[in-house]
């Protein structure tokens with residue numbers, strides 16, 4: 001196990017800001033993960049587990065403890081009964097390569113999650129979702145090291161307590177910081193039909209007489225993501241982001257009704273989506289734009305993507321402080337304008 005010191009973290013993130021890790025360890029096995037944890041404990045240093053760095057903002061001072069990258073990268077295939085195939089993947093497996101592998105095996109369930117940067121181990125944490133699917137629908141189990149007992153434990157889907165962009169792994173009251181994810185297993189449907197729930201995706205295939213294949217749906221998702229600057233394209237600053245910077249706010253019906261009426265008085269039609277009984281989900285991107293931060297906005301080296309208002313981007317040479325100042329400015333303006341508190345979506349390290 002190689003322990004490196006003062007390793008720059010910015011190049012290991014998609015946003016590309018922030019300082020170094022005091023120590024950096026890549027662990028290729030569960031035993032090495034335990035060893036790395038022991039190293040941090042012995043020195044009383046905080047520990048941060050890095051996945052693909054696609055949903056992260058690292059502070060300019062870096063992280064004063066141990067950054068651990070879980071490099072478990074094998075994928076096991078288990079066939080279960082009734083057309084279900086279990087893909088059991090190491091936390092360090094590249095997410096999109098994994099999705100491509102499941103589609104080559106003609107297994108349905110992850111096709112709409114094509115093109116998302118990051119690693120398998122990161123996906124249960126915020127219950128990654130896009131274009132009508134979320135990992136909570138297909139995750140069977142998560143294998144994790146419990147930092148309380150230093151033993152590995154298998155958590156069932158129910159035990160992960162998934163909801164919109166949330167799980168046991170990122171909710172303080174439920175156990176945030178308690179587990180290090182080692183493996184994730186997904187139950188996929190062999191020969192299953194593709195998910196076509198998202199309107200923009202349905203439109204792509206609206207005139208076809210036959211149902212698209214999983215590979216066609218993957219290609220369509222990649223194209224939509226590219227158009228929205230949500231596909232990492234090296235050298236393109238619109239994709240130098242942490243994905244969506246804010247969650248879509250979920251508000252109780254009365255709040256929605258009042259806000260919609262206020263908007264209408266200004267001639268604006270507030271878009272929204274149903275979310276269970278009595279709640280509406282509002283598009284944060286829309287609120288951000290109306291609060292004065294249109295696509296293409298810039299403030300020094302920080303800015304908003306030209307293709308999607310929810311992505312704060314690093315136009316080149318931005319610091320974490322530049323990104324945070326823009327984040328706070330957006331939150332304050334949205335609060336003033338709509339009385340809504342936008343919750344950030346990425347993970348913040350070293351702040």
Ligand code: EPU
Nearest residue numbers: 130131132243244246247248271283285286307308309310
């Ligand atoms: N919109 C704007 N301006 C924009 C873009 C969008 O006003 O620049 C409005 C439109 O009304 C649009 C609505 O926002 O209809 C929703 O936009 P979109 O379909 O692009 O999705 P989103 O709600 O902004 C969410 C996820 C994305 C995921 C997409 C597709 C969150 C926080 N974000 O974005 O996930 O890819 O849906 O399913 O839930 C991520 O979490 O990092 C992420 C990229």
